[in-house]
Amino acid sequence: MNWKTVKLDIMESGVAVLTMNRPETMNSVNDQFCADVQAACKEASENDAVKVLVITGAGKAWSSGGDISLLAKIKDPISAKEIYDASGELVTAIYEIKKPVIAALNGVVAGASVAACMACDLIIASEKARMGFTFMQLAFCPDSGASHFLIQKVGYHKALELLWFGKILNAEEAEKLGFFNKVVPHEECLPEAIRWAEALALQPLMTVGLDKKLLREAVRNDYYQQTELEAMYQVLTWSSEDFKEGCAAFAEKRKPVFKNR
Structure with a gap:
């Protein structure tokens, strides 16, 4: 488990905390990050000691979406599809975990990482959390399943509003729209997510x-x-x-x- 961009800590309670660990880039997504998150999800999924997984980010962001260095590799439709697939596989790795997955949303989540966040089963958000549907700023359509999750959350008309105007929701707005289960003081975000996870670990x-x-x-x-x-x-x-x-x-x-x- 010698990963460069993530950490996985397994507690005696059966709760595992996966920390996305590229704080210098706001945990943005690059090739190494995609591979590491997928590997950590596989370990959490297959390890019998893990009953519930909590996913959080180091620093000020949960994950800011695609790293500009990754996007710069897009030269033609083939490279675009390869990059899209890598990002989509990261989200799929989270979505396919059969165990409960809780996002401890400690800060900004934007772009493709919005899909990764919504692929979790529960979301505990810091009061400092921000959710950015920023695809339009790059003339991009949503990817990695973001449109699938988005329309289920808010319906067709609100989903288009968020996408077309690149809306960035603060924690209170996102909670009112049903994206977050709970908003807590910033310092309580991860502890509260762990409390929820430990309670779930005791359930059948x-x-x-x-x-x-x-x-x-x-x-x-x-x-x-x-x-x-x-x-x-x-x-x-x-x-x-x-x-x-x-x-x-x-x-x-x-x-x-x-x-x-």
Whole structure:
């Protein structure tokens, strides 16, 4: 785990903190950064000691999007597609983690990194956080799945407003639009995200994972498809030891102790 641009710290509680660590460039995305984030996500995903992942940034930014040195490599459609794919693979690496992923949004997030942020399951934001839909400034369309997440969050008309006018949202505006779960004082951003993560780590993680899958499928399923999927997942949870423990704890008026099986 000798990565140059990220750090991964795994706690005894089962919470892992992935820190994007290019503060001198506001954690902007270049080739090395893409490779390191993907590798760290793979480690967190496959390591049984990790139950919940928190992603944050070093310095004043979560991530400011594409590094200008990366964008300068665009010479033709082929190189443009290669760069787009690298950025998209970074977001996909976050999105495909089956465990809960919480963004501790410590500062600015802009460009393609907005998609990486929205690929997380929960977002705890500092009062100093800013969310910038700055593609238009470079005459770029959104990439890396940003349009997919954006229209789900705010709908067609608001999404176009944000894109066409390059809107930069402050923490309060982003929370009102539903981008953030919670805004906290700056110094509480990472500690609060870790508290949420530690609380999740004590939940029945099989059910947590199935909830994540259910809500993602709900976006494209109709009512009948979704209720069938719910029924299938209910059967899976009913057969688990954690379900039996939950019922026993409820009857005995005590807190359940889940073992994730």
